[in-house]
Each structure stands twice: as C-alpha cells, then as structure tokens.
Amino acid sequence: xxxxxxxxxxxxxxxxxxxxxxxxxxxxxxxxxxxxxxxxxxxxxxxxxxxxxxxxxxxxxxxxxxxxxxxxxxxxxxxxxxxxxxxxxxxxxxxxxxxxxxxxxxxxxxxxxxxxxxxxxxxxxxxxxxxxxxxxxxxxxxxxxxxxxxxxxxxxxxxxxxxxxxxxxxxxxxxxxxxxxxxxxxxxxxxxxxxxxxxxxxxxxxxxxxxxxxxxxxxxxxxxxxxxxxxxxxxxxxxxxxxxxxxxxxxxxxxxxxxxxxxxxxxxxxxxxxxxxxxxxxxxxxxxxxxxxxxxxxxxxxxxxxxxxxxxxxxxxxxxxxxxxxxx
Amino acid sequence: xxxxxxxxxxxxxxxxxxxxxxxxxxxxxxxxxxxxxxxxxxxxxxxxxxxxxxxxxxxxxxxxxxxxxxxxxxxxxxxxxxxxxxxxxxxxxxxxxxxxxxxxxxxxxxxxxxxxxxxxxxxxxxxxxxxxxxxxxxxxxxxxxxxxxxxxxxxxxxxxxxxxxxxxxxxxxxxxxxxxxxxxxxxxxxxxxxxxxxxxxxxxxxxxxxxxxxxxxxxxxxxxxxxxxxxxxxxxxxxxxxxxxxxxxxxxxxxxxxxxxxxxxxxxxxxxxxxxxxxxxxxxxxxxxxxxxxxxxxxxxxxxxxxxxxxxxxxxxxxxxxxxxxxxxxxxxxxxxxxxxxxxxxxxxxxxxxxxxxxxxxxxxxxxxxxxxxxxxxxxxxxxxxxxxxxxxxxxxxxxxxxxxxxxxxxxxxxxxxxxxxxxxxxxxxxxxxxxxxxxxxxxxxxxxxxxxxxxxxxxx
Numbered sequence: 001x002x003x004x005x006x007x008x009x010x011x012x013x014x015x016x017x018x019x020x021x022x023x024x025x026x027x028x029x030x031x032x033x034x035x036x037x038x039x040x041x042x043x044x045x046x047x048x049x050x051x052x053x054x055x056x057x058x059x060x061x062x063x064x065x066x067x068x069x070x071x072x073x074x075x076x077x078x079x080x081x082x083x084x085x086x087x088x089x090x091x092x093x094x095x096x097x098x099x100x101x102x103x104x105x106x107x108x109x110x111x112x113x114x115x116x117x118x119x120x121x122x123x124x125x126x127x128x129x130x131x132x133x134x135x136x137x138x139x140x141x142x143x144x145x146x147x148x149x150x151x152x153x154x155x156x157x158x159x160x161x162x163x164x165x166x167x168x169x170x171x172x173x174x175x176x177x178x179x180x181x182x183x184x185x186x187x188x189x190x191x192x193x194x195x196x197x198x199x200x201x202x203x204x205x206x207x208x209x210x211x212x213x214x215x216x217x218x219x220x221x222x223x224x225x226x227x228x229x230x231x232x233x234x235x236x237x238x239x240x241x242x243x244x245x246x247x248x249x250x251x252x253x254x255x256x257x258x259x260x261x262x263x264x265x266x267x268x269x270x271x272x273x274x275x276x277x278x279x280x281x282x283x284x285x286x287x288x289x290x291x292x293x294x295x296x297x298x299x300x301x302x303x304x305x306x307x308x309x310x311x312x313x314x315x316x317x318x319x320x321x322x323x324x325x326x327x328x
Numbered sequence: 329x330x331x332x333x334x335x336x337x338x339x340x341x342x343x344x345x346x347x348x349x350x351x352x353x354x355x356x357x358x359x360x361x362x363x364x365x366x367x368x369x370x371x372x373x374x375x376x377x378x379x380x381x382x383x384x385x386x387x388x389x390x391x392x393x394x395x396x397x398x399x400x401x402x403x404x405x406x407x408x409x410x411x412x413x414x415x416x417x418x419x420x421x422x423x424x425x426x427x428x429x430x431x432x433x434x435x436x437x438x439x440x441x442x443x444x445x446x447x448x449x450x451x452x453x454x455x456x457x458x459x460x461x462x463x464x465x466x467x468x469x470x471x472x473x474x475x476x477x478x479x480x481x482x483x484x485x486x487x488x489x490x491x492x493x494x495x496x497x498x499x500x501x502x503x504x505x506x507x508x509x510x511x512x513x514x515x516x517x518x519x520x521x522x523x524x525x526x527x528x529x530x531x532x533x534x535x536x537x538x539x540x541x542x543x544x545x546x547x548x549x550x551x552x553x554x555x556x557x558x559x560x561x562x563x564x565x566x567x568x569x570x571x572x573x574x575x576x577x578x579x580x581x582x583x584x585x586x587x588x589x590x591x592x593x594x595x596x597x598x599x600x601x602x603x604x605x606x607x608x609x610x611x612x613x614x615x616x617x618x619x620x621x622x623x624x625x626x627x628x629x630x631x632x633x634x635x636x637x638x639x640x641x642x643x644x645x646x647x648x649x650x651x652x653x654x655x656x657x658x659x660x661x662x663x664x665x666x667x668x669x670x671x672x673x674x675x676x677x678x679x680x681x682x683x684x685x686x687x688x689x690x691x692x693x694x695x696x697x698x699x700x701x702x703x704x705x706x707x708x709x710x711x712x713x714x715x716x717x718x719x720x721x722x723x724x725x726x727x728x729x730x731x732x733x734x735x736x737x738x739x740x741x742x743x744x745x746x747x748x749x750x751x752x753x754x755x756x757x758x759x760x761x762x763x764x765x766x767x768x769x770x771x772x773x774x775x776x777x778x779x780x781x782x783x784x785x786x787x788x789x
Contacts, residue, residue, distance in 0.1 A: 024644065028673065032600055139492040186484040242431060252379070
C-alpha cells in the first residue's frame with residue numbers, strides 16, 4: 001500500500017487526455033459551491049482581508065481554470081513537489097522499525113526539490129464592509145472578523161481561550177445570546193483560521209433576515225462586554241476544562257494525532273507546544289482574556305460581510321458599514 | 329445541536345495506515361460487548377476500549393421522525409432540541425455547560441427510527457454524564473419561553489440547511505417523499521415551518537411521556553471504562569426511573585413498488601442540474617440486504633466503482649457519484665423500509681435521459697450477469713474498511729451508534745461481531761438475484777433538480 005501511494009506521489013502521469021474533463025468538473029464544482037451563501041461570504045471575507053494575496057482568492061475564475069495547459073500543470077508539480085517539502089506521518093498500530101524502513105524504502109530516491117517558500121500577506125487595515133445581494137433570501141449570512149495573531153505568537157493560546165469563551169464553543173457567549181436566548185440562528189460559531197505566519201478570527205452565522213441588524217448588534221455587544229469586564233473565574237474555568245478535554249480527544253484518534261503533529265511542524269512550534277498546551281490553557285487569567293479581546297478584536301479593524309436580501313436588510317446593516325458602530 | 333471540535337490546517341502529505349504493514353488476519357476484528365437490561369426495561373451495552381482515556385455515553389430512544397404526529401411534521405426533531413432546555417436538576421444551558429466544563433463534547437440527532445443523545449468525555453467523568461442523562465430521562469422541566477426559543481432555532485436550522493441554499497434537502501430529505509407511499513416514510517421529516525411553529529408545550533409533554541422512558545431506550549457506554557463500576561453507576565442513576573409501556577409502533581411498511589416514478593424539482597437557487605435515483609432496499613438482516621450492501625460498494629463506493637467508472641471516467645458527465653443506504657446514517661442504524669439513493673450533479677448540455685441510460689447500462693450488467701469474483705472480493709474489502717471506519721467514527725461514537733441500534737432494534741448488540749461473516753456469505757448468485765428484484769427499473773424513483781433557464785442561471789458569479 002505504501003509503495004503504491006509513494007509511486008503515485010513521486011511519479012504521477014499527469015496525462016493531458018484527462019485535462020478537459022477535470023477542468024469541466026472544476027468549473028462545475030466551483031459554480032455549485034459559489035451558489036452556497038456561506039461560500040460567497042467566505043470568498044468575500046477573504047478578499048476583504050487579503051486583497052493582494054492568494055489567501056484572498058478562494059476560487060479561481062472560470063477563465064483561469066480553462067486557461068491552464070498540461071505543461072503548466074506539470075511545471076507546477078516539478079516546482080512544488082519534492083522530499084524537502086513533504087512530511088510523511090503514520091499513526092496507528094504497527095511495528096515502528098518495519099514501518100520506518102518501509103517509508104524510507106518508498107521515498108529514498110525522491111529528489112529534494114526546493115524548500116517551501118511562502119509569501120506573507122499584508123492584510124487590509126481599517127474597517128471594511130461588503131453586502132452581496134441574494135434576493136428573496138430568508139436568512140442573511142454574516143461573516144465578521146479581522147486579521148489576528150498566528151500560532152507562533154506567545155499570545156496565541158490565551159487568544160484561543162478568549163475565542164472559545166466568546167464564540168468558539170456551544171456554551172460560548174455569542175452562541176448563548178443569539179441562539180439560546182434570541183433564537184436568531186442555528187449554528188453560529190467563531191474560529192481562528194491559520195495560515196503560515198498569518199491568521200484571522202471570524203464569527204459566522206446565518207440569521208433570519210428580519211433580525212440581521214439586531215444580530216450584528218448582539219455580536220458587537222458580546223465582544224465589547226468581554227473587553228470591558230473580565231469573565232468570572234467559574235466561566236473561565238469551565239472553558240479551560242473544555243479545551244483541556246478537547247485536547248485529549250484531538251489526540252485520541254490516528255487522524256487527530258497526525259493533525260496535531262502537522263500543525264506543530266507547519267507553524268514551527270516545536271515539541272514543547274503539545275507538551276505544555278494544557279498547562280498554558282489553564283494558566284490564562286480572566287484579565288488576560290479581556291486583554292486579548294481588547295488587543296486583537298478592534299472594532300475599527302472589523303471586516304463585515306453580509307450575504308442576504310438587500311432590499312430587506314440594507315437599512316438594518318447601514319449603521320455597521322462604517323467603524324462608528326460597534327466600537328467600545 | 330452542533331458540536332464543534334476546532335480543526336487545524338492541514339497542508340502536508342498524510343498517510344494514515346490502519347493495522348500492520350502487512351495486512352493479514354481476516355477475523356481478528358472483535359468488539360467486546362456486554363449486554364443486559366435493568367428491571368425497568370432499559371437496555372444497557374458496555375464495550376470497553378482502553379486506547380484513549382475517554383468514554384462515550386449514548387442514549388438512544390426508539391422514536392424517530394417517521395412516527396411523529398401527522399399534523400406535527402418535524403416534531404420529533406423539535407422535541408430533540410427541547411431535551412437540551414432543562415430537566416429536574418439542570419436548567420437551560422446547564423446540561424451543555426456541565427458536559428463542556430468536564431472537558432467533553434455532546435450532541436443529539438433525530439433519525440428515521442431513533443433519537444439519540446451522546447457525550448464524549450474524559451473517562452473519569454463517566455458518572456457525571458450518566459447522572460445528567462438519567463436526570464433528563466426522568467423528566468423535562470421546560471417552559472413556553474424555551475419552546476418559543478427552540479422553534480426559532482429549529483426554523484433557522486431548516487432555513488440554513490434547506491430553504492436558503494441551493495439543492496437544500498436534495499436528495500436526503502426530498503427522495504423519501506417521492507419514493508415512499510406510506511405517510512410515515514413519505515412526509516417532510518424536517519418539518520413544515522407552520523407545523524413547527526404550531527407545536528405546544530402540551531405536545532412536548534405528551535411526546536415525552538409516550539416515548540421517553542427506560543423501556544423504550546438503550547444506553548451504550550463505550551471506551552475507557554471499568555465494567556463493574558459502570559454497571560453500579562447505571563443502576564444507581566437509571567434504576568429508579570419508572571417504565572411506561574410505550575405505544576406499539578404503527579404500520580410503517582411500504583408496498584412493493586411496481587412502476588417507475590419520476591419527479592422534477594425546480595430549484596431557483598441552483599446553478600447546475602442534479603439527478604438522484606433511489607431503489608427500495610431488501611428487509612434488514614436478510615441475505616439480500618447484505619448483498620445490496622455489497623452492490624452499493626460495487627456500484628458507487630470508491631474510485632473503482634462501476635457507476636463512477638461509467639459516469640465520471642468514461643463519459644465525463646459528472647465529477648462524483650455519491651450515495652448509499654440510509655443517507656442520514658449508515659446501512660445498520662435504522663429499522664424499517666429504506667432507500668438506496670445515488671446522486672450526481674452535471675452540466676446543462678447533458679440530459680437526464682443520457683444519465684439514466686448510462687446508469688442502466690451498468691445496472692443491467694449486474695442484473696444480467698454473474699458478478700466476477702475479483703469484483704466481489706474488492707467490494708468486500710471496501711465494505712470491511714467502511715465498517716471499521718463506521719465503528720471508529722468520532723471517538724467511539726460510531727461504535728456506540730451500532731451497539732445501541734442493535735440493542736434497540738434486534739435486542740442483540742453482539743450482532744456487531746457477526747456482520748462481517750454475513751457479508752462473506754454473499755455469493756455472486758445472491759448478488760444477481762438481489763439485483764434482479766431490487767434494482768428493477770420499476771422499483772426506482774428518479775428525481776431531477778432543474779435550474780432556472782440558462783439565460784439567468786449564470787448570474788451571481
């Protein structure tokens with residue numbers, strides 16, 4: 001099995017005859033994905049964050065897909081694939097010596113190729129707002145967020161604790177507010193999405209059309225409340241215990257272990273990261289949580305994307321188009 | 329309900345290898361199963377696995393969306409949400425916070441024949457979770473505000489998953505409504521918004537009394553557990569709950585279909601047409617049922633599957649052919665009539681007739697000829713791989729799902745260890761006989777999703 005996988009990776013045929021079919025499939029897939037409001041919101045949000053960088057372009061244009069020649073595909077492979085930029089992870093029940101030798105045998109002859117090169121993005125500064133009209137939409141899809149610190153920053157773990165408490169878990173404040181109190185939405189969530197030496201925080205929610213403005217109001221309300229009042233020790237402790245438990249779960253499956261190791265490798269965090277993660281999560285204080293929200297969730301830097309029925313929501317979202325609303 | 333486990337970015341090349349470097353030993357696969365019943369009728373299954381210090385608790389109630397009240401479509405699911413709104417000792421949000429502050433995740437779901445509630449927690453928190461699940465089995469403590477709130481949440485759930493998205497409900501929610509004739513199998517399980525909004529607190533309490541009782545439930549505990557201790561906890565917390573003789577199930581059978589059905593759904597939000605076809609499957613646990621499980625592997629699962637080879641690789645009509653038996657779970661966790669559904673998305677220049685014709689050329693092949701042994705062997709490999717994946721799914725939840733289902737539906741959770749043998753018994757003759765009866769065109773429903781006319785279909789890029 002390993003030998004077979006290794007052969008496909010190291011010696012792909014990349015046949016020209018398959019290219020027209022794969023292009024057609026790619027265009028269809030992209031068209032269908034971009035008919036989903038969530039994906040439209042994600043795409044516009046990325047464009048607002050990283051206007052001049054590939055991170056800001058989640059989908060190619062149809063013309064771009066159709067324009068690629070087989071030579072460009074082969075050149076891409078030749079330039080970007082090689083041992084120097086490949087990690088092989090194996091997790092499961094096996095004899096380490098036997099597996100190690102099998103991996104070595106399968107990949108020994110692969111050329112190194114160039115080291116990875118990642119251009120870092122310059123995120124857009126300031127408030128930005130984008131409304132995409134979806135006439136007749138019964139919900140508005142909201143993406144509200146901004147560039148934040150990446151995992152190599154010492155504030156990263158305190159920031160994750162803040163995120164879990166604010167919107168990143170089911171019992172979080174934003175979810176409690178707009179779902180369990182107000183009933184505006186079903187599955188709101190916040191998350192930290194990471195790239196190499198770049199990251200963004202976002203709160204996303206699909207809310208009933210007539211409460212689009214009120215939903216934005218409550219999201220900003222919860223962000224500001226956290227900035228101004230440190231959470232109680234009990235609330236913080238609950239989130240820390242949750243994150244500690246999730247960490248055990250993340251490390252309890254083969255894929256989970258691989259994901260963790262890859263995350264550490266990709267961001268260059270070192271072995272210490274996983275060994276001290278739980279300890280660091282539990283060392284975060286209430287004041288730090290508030291400080292993280294203050295430092296990284298600045299209202300004047302928020303990018304807000306709305307996909308919804310313009311006629312019904314334009315007036316509701318108007319106050320959020322500029323940085324005046326939602327500031328502390 | 330929705331559980332969030334933070335994901336991490338993956339960019340490097342991944343290999344996940346199950347088992348040893350040289351796969352051999354055909355039958356070492358064995359799930360430990362200890363099964364017993366409490367005097368109040370609660371079915372209890374324990375399955376230790378000490379690989380990781382976590383434990384999964386799953387409570388399955390034998391009430392699915394099939395048999396909700398006729399003027400209350402979507403009620404079984406709305407009710408599932410109410411189970412998170414408060415019980416005797418846990419107020420609103422307290423169940424969720426209790427699990428999370430004990431380092432766990434939780435969720436609930438409503439399916440054809442059960443509604444489940446589960447938690448995955450560090451193993452030293454088992455007692456806490458059993459106490460909490462028993463608390464809400466004993467009684468609901470919910471008010472009108474809770475109901476109104478969850479009517480809002482569920483309405484938004486239907487909007488986000490069905491109404492405000494292209495292909496919403498296709499084919500998983502739509503197809504049963506077209507292919508089935510018995511109301512229990514053919515109504516809108518997610519619910520008409522008016523029905524959801526019409527539900528009353530009295531409906532909630534009545535439904536709870538009827539179906540949420542220990543003698544209508546199974547409790548599966550999977551993972552890092554000590555059986556003696558777990559049994560003591562179960563007895564202590566679930567033992568005192570009174571049984572309540574749940575009502576007998578209505579007739580949910582489907583008549584044999586003897587004429588092909590065709591349906592079209594106009595979807596103004598869709599940008600490309602889509603097509604799904606469905607066949608009624610053989611009764612669970614019969615030789616033909618296992619044969620159809622293998623036919624699913626032969627025809628649609630994996631890159632070597634015959635429909636994929638025909639429709640994707642050879643004809644280039646589509647990029648993916650997807651499907652299976654019971655799209656809302658797996659081929660094991662239901663108890664009643666079921667459909668094998670296959671779906672694909674294509675371009676406007678291809679007609680539904682071309683797709684059906686190409687599909688028939690493949691299906692006729694397995695109906696008219698004996699399947700060759702190498703193809704059957706490959707199907708068995710894929711099936712075993714998929715079964716192991718199912719059992720491992722989501723940190724032990726997958727194993728609990730099968731054990732609880734088999735306890736509820738068959739009174740025999742140890743069936744989990746006999747499945748492989750049943751699939752191995754299937755011969756090419758059984759495959760052909762099954763294909764001839766069940767993959768008849770007259771046992772089929774074809775549903776197509778049509779987009780708006782081409783002139784407006786390409787807007788909004």
